[in-house]
Amino acid sequence: MxxxxxxxxxxxxxxxxxxxxxxxxxxxxxxxxxxxxxxxxxxxxxxxxxxxxxxxxxxxxxxxxxxxxxxxxxxxxxxxxxxxxxxxxxxxxxxxxxxxxxxxxxxxxxxxxxxxxxxxxxQVLAYELLGEYFRLESTRAVLAADTAATADTDDRLAAIEADLETAERRVRDLLPEADTLLSTFDGIDREGY
Missing domain, CATH: 3.40.50.2300 (Response regulator)
Structure with missing residues (x-):
């Protein structure tokens, strides 16, 4: 560092x-x-x-x-x-x-x-981006689970995934502990099964 x-x-x-x-x-x-x-x-x-x-x-x-x-x-x-x-x-x-x-x-x-x-x-920026990543990932999970997906949904999902990739890259660049924070979020079951 x-x-x-x-x-x-x-x-x-x-x-x-x-x-x-x-x-x-x-x-x-x-x-x-x-x-x-x-x-x-x-x-x-x-x-x-x-x-x-x-x-x-x-x-x-x-x-x-x-x-x-x-x-x-x-x-x-x-x-x-x-x-x-x-x-x-x-x-x-x-x-x-x-x-x-x-x-x-x-x-x-x-x-x-x-x-x-x-x-x-x-550090402030990293946590702002982490919050954005969490919001985007939650939205992506909801859209991905939608069984009545349309072309509009697919386009929106692609845009969210691109934004997610950017946010994740910047979080990883700015936060040494990013792996731990991101994996904790990924471990939460959001589909209710």
Whole structure:
């Protein structure tokens, strides 16, 4: 495992328009995380569109073009399963109460605090994904047991199974004890026989 992190190599996206600052934070994470750096809001959103969502986004608030606040709103509108930590020199005020971030760190942030915040958010994300996995697996079991299945049911079942596979992969990536938790859930008889 990474230095003090429960997760091996969480996927982290660092979004900051100041290249030196973004690169410095990325260096603080290079031994413990798979870090992608974006030098602005538009670039950060492009990175998110390209593939699997990052586990954690480290997001500066004050950037030209799309501000961190706007990027945060867009990330939440897309309903991504990711955690967002604002890492900014802007002191928090009452306006942050309405912002849907998961943590707020004031720059400068030292290595230990950065690692701890990412680790905490990865653990929260893992349990959110585990809850989603359990919900999907229960729905899949009900649909699979339906003897009056239709083509619509089969299509819905295929979509649920794809979502299940994604959730399971991410849970296994984020939780060292995933095998135990997943096998306990699988051991419950849901068909009433």
């Amino acid at each position: 990474g230095s003090g992190l429960h997760v091996d190599e969480p996927r982290v996206l660092m979004v900051d328009d100041e290249k030196q600052v973004a690169d410095a934070y990325a260096l603080r994470l290079e031994d413990v995380a798979d870090v992608t750096v974006a030098y602005g809001g538009e670039e950060g959103l492009s990175v998110v569109e390209e593939g699997r969502p990052p586990d954690v986004v480290l997001l500066d608030r004050h950037m030209p073009g799309l501000s961190g606040d706007e990027v945060l709103a867009e990330l939440r509108d897309r309903e991504l399963t990711t955690r967002v930590i604002m890492v900014t020199a802007i002191d928090p005020d009452l306006g942050v109460v309405e912002m849907p971030f998961d943590d707020y760190l004031s720059k400068p942030v030292d290595r230990a605090d950065l690692h701890a915040a990412i680790d905490q958010q990865c």
